Amino acid sequence: WKSYLRHIVFVLEICALEKVKVNITTNGTFLRKHKKVIESSKVIRQINISLHSCTEKELKDIFETVDVLNKSTKIYFVYRYWTLSTEKLFEKTENINKGIAIKKETYKKRSRSTK
Numbered sequence: 001w002k003s004y005l006r007h008i009v010f011v012l013e014i015c016a017l018e019k020v021k022v023n024i025t026t027n028g029t030f031l032r033k034h035k036k037v038i039e040s041s042k043v044i045r046q047i048n049i050s051l052h053s054c055t056e057k058e059l060k061d062i063f064e065t066v067d068v069l070n071k072s073t074k075i076y077f078v079y080r081y082w083t084l085s086t087e088k089l090f091e092k093t094e095n096i097n098k099g100i101a102i103k104k105e106t107y108k109k110r111s112r113s114t115k
Helices: 002-018 035-040 056-072 086-114
Strands: 022-026 044-050 076-080
Touching: 002 022, 002 035, 035 056, 056 076
Parallel strands: 022 044, 044 076
Antiparallel strands: none
């Protein structure tokens, strides 16, 4: 895992030198583990997080980590969820809605503080 992280940090450093903003798409399972890298990067503009394959524990971890990162960075976080199964959709909707409520509240606080 350390090898791929070294490559990601290298790419982020090159983007910083070239003044290029970065959008990242991930399943979110390593957000907490690499929180310091995310917080220290000045080039990450947006992180898209696909939630469709997350367990309940992973969802909780993702939402908590994004809440912390929202307070310490100016990164935009986008939750993505899709499924072909209506049953699966209803199964996860409650947890996703909790996370979205956290996101909306944080966004409101951020919007008020930048005015």
